[in-house]
Amino acid sequence: MAGGAPDLLVVGGGVWGSWTALQARRLGATVQLIEEREPGGPKTTSGDYSRIIRHSHGEDALLMGWTQRALVAWKELGEAAGEQIFVESGVAWFVSGDGIWEAHSEQRMREAGVPCERITPEEALHRWPTLGTDGLTSVLYEPTAGFLRAGNGVRAAARMFEREGGVITRGRATPAVDGSALDASGTPIVAGATVWAAGPWLPELFPQFVGADAEASIIPVRRDAIYFDAPNMGVGEIPTWIDEGLAVWGIPNDQGHGVKVGPEFDAGNFDPSVWPDEAHPTSIARARECAVRFPSLKSAPIKETRACQHERTKSGHYVLDQHPENPAIWLAGGGSGHGYKQGPMVGELMARAALNNNPVQLPDRRFKLRDRSEGPSSPMGEMGLA
The missing domain is CATH 3.30.9.10 (D-Amino Acid Oxidase, subunit A, domain 2)
Incomplete structure (x- = not known):
């Protein structure tokens, strides 16, 4: 990056944001992650001691397969970071x-x-x-x-991101009219593409897409x-x-x-x-x-x-989609209490889609901002099982 605009800006250093940044960096992109608080801090969605990781997803073969791959990634992260994250x-x-x-x-x-x-x-x-x-x-x-040591896992992903050449900036960003990011002074943050992974702040930042009255509403x-x-x-x-x-x-x-x-x-x-x-x-x-x-x-x-x-959607399905009016902007939210374990998969998905400007890489309409299909669902989402 060296003073230039990064290929990808990620706003939000929780589990989805940290993994999106890390996966994009591993794809060879220059990446900046902006986070107001400490990644994995105690008063964050991803910052408690532990989160469940389980393969069971009812009839949902997609998320079960994601868990299989995510579990491998969590184990590899623990080995690289020199600590046990998965138990x-x-x-x-x-x-x-x-x-x-x-x-x-x-x-x-x-x-x-x-x-x-x-x-x-x-x-x-x-x-x-x-x-x-x-x-x-x-x-x-x-x-x-079993379970993942949640706050430790986010902190490890953030450390690996920095170790592999990524840049973390402490601060708060807000969206401009077109969805691009502005820093605290209102100055545009220039980037090739931007992923907003702002957790419970996402409905406040994008009320027209994920606010209370939106089809893909996210309610913290x-x-x-x-x-x-x-x-x-x-x-x-x-x-x-x-x-x-x-x-x-x-x-x-x-x-x-x-x-x-x-x-x-x-x-x-x-x-x-x-x-x-x-x-x-x-x-x-x-x-x-x-x-x-x-x-x-x-x-x-x-x-x-x-x-x-946890930021829950009406269906319990995630929101992983391109901004309807700006193809360089992407939204990732609505973990619905069971999204922590899928951090590596969501991160890879969002990194590839944003860097390639390719919404076809999103695998299912149930994750869309509009015309969300029902898809397999789980009562566990309603229970908030991380």
């Missing part, structure tokens, strides 16, 4: 509802050769003695899935995380787990942070500029109520709570 804890789907979505997931995984097994409640209790089996009909288990909502002090419930002692019927998910105690429990509870809309310091009281109460799967959590001390948010 293979296994992911257990506790079936207490009709189990249709899990059945579709199992079929797709078996067709693709993804390791999985269906076990009985009795077998599950033998494996995980702290498990509560009330209402449990079966368990779909993914032994090679609050979904909190509660960490229970349960040292005997670490990796290997319990799996990462999801129970759609009970509308709750959890991640084992990792690095002393505590057992993470995420209840399905919308604690209102979320203003990303005013980030609360802790979880909503109702989120905490719901986390204890939903801890049926591991009864000891009902009385376990709370180690920490975090106010979290």
Whole structure:
């Protein structure tokens, strides 16, 4: 770049923005990433301790395939960065509802050769003695899935981007009328193409495309995380787990942070500029109520709570598309609570599309700004499963 305009400007240093910048740099482009806060900081969408990575996506073969490739990329990033980002804890789907979505997931995984097994409640209790089996009909288990150390992963991607020749600028950008970026003083930031990956700020920046009244509206909502002090419930002692019927998910105690429990509870809309310091009281109460799967959590001390948010679309599908009026501008948002794990794939997709000015590379109409197709959908998107 050396003082000239970069081939690609990426606005937003969360998981999608950092991976878009890194992937574009690896394609040989000159790239500038602008981020107001620290990439992977605690009060960012991508900055909590952990996020689930699982292959199960119901009938959605596309996103399952993306997860397979993304998992390889996350492992490679960890090796290059010299730290463990992916933790293979296994992911257990506790079936207490009709189990249709899990059945579709199992079929797709078996067709693709993804390791999985269906076990009985009795077998599950033998494996995980702290498990509560009330209402449990079966368990779909993914032994090679687990969780990602989320904030660490974003910081590692940003470090690798800089190490490989990318430029990170701390600051805030806003869009001009044509969608191109302006710096804090209102001066245009010149670039060959621009990807806006601004997370919960995207609806404020582009209300005409992803605001509340738009077809591809993105609504930042609050979904909190509660960490229970349960040292005997670490990796290997319990799996990462999801129970759609009970509308709750959890991640084992990792690095002393505590057992993470995420209840399905919308604690209102979320203003990303005013980030609360802790979880909503109702989120905490719901986390204890939903801890049926591991009864000891009902009385376990709370180690920490975090106010979290995810930017959800109406369908739970991402927004990955070209600006309708400016082909050099691209929008990436609407992770809907389950987009973190796909960071490497979204980054590669957006980097190639923006650098080649080629919307045909976008694989599915469900990710479009307009005329979004329904496509396979997942109730997990509504649950906010990262």
